[in-house]
Amino acid sequence: MKALVLAGGIGSRLFPITHTGAKQLIPVANKPVLFYVIETLVDAGVTDIGIVVGGTQAQVREAVGDGSAMGARVTYIYQEEPLGLAHAVLIARDFLGDEDFVMYLGDNFIVGGIDALLRKFHAEGPAAEILLTRVDNPTDFGVAELDAGGQVVRLEEKPKNPASHLAVIGVYLFTPAVHEAIDAIKPSPRGELEIVEAIQWLVNNGYPVGSATVDGYWKDTGTVTDMLEVNRSVLETLEPCTDGKVDEESEIIGRVRIERGAVVSQSRIVGPAVIGAGTVVRSSYIGPSTSIAEDCVIDTSQIEFSIVLNGAAIEGVGPIEGSLIGREAHLTRSCLTPRASHRFLIGDHCKVQVAP
Known part of the structure; x- marks a missing residue:
């Protein structure tokens, strides 16, 4: 199994810090958030990691190197523009080949690792598995609607009338079937290839899409408030x-x-x-x-x-x-x-x- 880590976003919600630096390299307890992501993957036994980089690629390359210091083997994949999560998978196809892979957003922070998620994915064998968490403000997220068995029925991005309080967070597991889905979808009105639409295509075409709910701590460190909260949480340990x-x-x-x-x-x-x-x-x-x-x-x-x-x-x-x-x-x-x-x-x- 391989991993695809996305570290190419511009981090506009953290301006002006991210005018001059990669948001994934802002430290939590004096260690970059991206390092926690890589360590989580390595702890789960996923060491062949592709990192999608953009305008801050020089900083990311300098900080991470070849990944060997963290027990990983890193390949860098350049994305000229941030054209959506599914676009990142599209440009990484040569690296991913025909293997299953986990896609992990490089500014997400999850306490407790992803070992259980990987075991569930391998045991049940869906075409894709998404990670969910319960939120009070589902209109700000991609939201999943599940059937009684926990299979995904429908995904909707920032819905006005959400079907649930289960928000999709930045860890996804895929088989090569997702490549067929990405080839079939078109850019959204904002000009991006949306991973939510690719997953919905899988559902609509009869592919099983599973889900797992995070009961522990998760944060998207895309804002100052969330960054400070993650820092507080890590320092407590x-x-x-x-x-x-x-x-x-x-x-x-x-x-x-x-x-x-x-x-x-x-x-x-x-x-x-x-x-x-x-x-x-x-x-x-x-x-x-x-x-x-x-x-x-x-x-x-x-x-x-x-x-x-x-x-x-x-x-x-x-x-x-x-x-x-x-x-x-x-x-x-x-x-x-x-x-x-x-x-x-x-x-x-x-x-x-x-x-x-």
Whole structure:
């Protein structure tokens, strides 16, 4: 079995961060979301992985390499334009050949792995299997209608009157029958080859399409809110350790990981939190659910429930919460007043002055 991982989207809901970086490489607990996807596949025994890339392909290639560091063998497939999930399968046909495969969206996060899903697929032998989760807002998703045996009867994208609260999420299992379906469908009104339409074609033509429901944790990390929530969830599982230097005037409370080369002085860190290698935290407060990446500087500042990317500096600013700070961004204190709580979405290489 092979895997097809989609990592070519532009991530418009995460602008300006994704103006300069791939959304799949934004870190959760200091590890890119895409790495969690690859590790999930490898843990399930799927090591032959094709990654569909677009305009950020250089960054993805540099980060993932040939996949060997994660136990995978990676092939890159270039998609000139994001023309739909089914289009990604179409251009990957040479890589996929006549094998069954799992398609996994590179910005989706699932706790608990996909081993059980693969076992179910192999045991029952449908033409396709989709992964579902119950949501409160089904009008925002592709929605599945099932029969009494759990077989898919109908799929509808963002329906006005949803037939169920079962949303289709970003993991799909296919046999080669899906290629016939994709050849038979036409682009949707938005100009894309929709995977939902390909699956519906299979249903309409008598192919069995199964389903499995995720009872655990799932998130599409396409928005800042969801990214911060996933970061919080992963940090809750953190094993605390102190490989960096912490002076006697600092206080470390709860699940905190301080990576090798980090230096913490005259500061208070309340977990769950992670401080990346080479980062300096000085006279500051780092609150719960916060990830500080490598080579950052946090000086005389306060921050919690946030993600700070590589090389950023925050000096004399706070309190900050619910924020995503880009690579090499620099936040400093200005001489203006009044002081207030701050919330940021700051792109890479920005410089921001904040009232003290």
